[in-house]
Amino acid sequence: MSKGDTFENEILRLIFNATAIANMADNASSSPLTNLFVAAHTADPGEAGTQTTSEATYTSYARATVARTAGGWTVTANSVSPVAAIPWPACTGGTNTITHWSVGVAVSGSTKILYKGTVTPNIAVSTGVTPSLTTASAVTED
Numbered sequence: 001m002s003k004g005d006t007f008e009n010e011i012l013r014l015i016f017n018a019t020a021i022a023n024m025a026d027n028a029s030s031s032p033l034t035n036l037f038v039a040a041h042t043a044d045p046g047e048a049g050t051q052t053t054s055e056a057t058y059t060s061y062a063r064a065t066v067a068r069t070a071g072g073w074t075v076t077a078n079s080v081s082p083v084a085a086i087p088w089p090a091c092t093g094g095t096n097t098i099t100h101w102s103v104g105v106a107v108s109g110s111t112k113i114l115y116k117g118t119v120t121p122n123i124a125v126s127t128g129v130t131p132s133l134t135t136a137s138a139v140t141e142d
Contacts, residue, residue, distance in 0.1 A: 008141040009077075009078060034067065035067055036105070036114070037064070037104050038064040038066055039055050039056075041055055041056065041100035041102060042056060042057075050110040052110045057094065064087065071083060080141075086133040087130055087132040091128065094126075099118065102114075102115065103115045117139045
């Protein structure tokens with residue numbers, strides 16, 4: 001059974017923009033999450049993986065922090081994408097090929113993946129390269 005389009009957009013807005021779903025779900029809590037954390041992966045972390053599964057390992061890599069607001073994420077037509085490019089730190093050593101990205105709830109550690117997607121084209125990372133997720137990167141709720 002699939003969800004209706006309106007509800008799919010409401011779920012994405014709840015997760016990515018902290019927008020309540022009227023009479024059903026809200027963002028109220030003693031300390032609601034204000035940021036989401038975007039990880040770069042060198043392979044598909046899979047549905048059972050965490051954000052550390054196949055996570056990039058080049059020197060100076062760190063997850064990117066994006067505000068959990070409409071200023072950080074665009075939700076439209078059952079999909080979500082970044083409002084602006086999301087850069088990861090510039091590589092200062094080592095190499096990786098980034099093929100996937102994920103969105104999670106912590107800046108580090110084996111945290112759950114909320115959504116994941118592919119990076120097309122893949123990003124070859126080496127010293128001096130600043131990999132970036134573009135606004136054309138999207139995940140779909142369906």
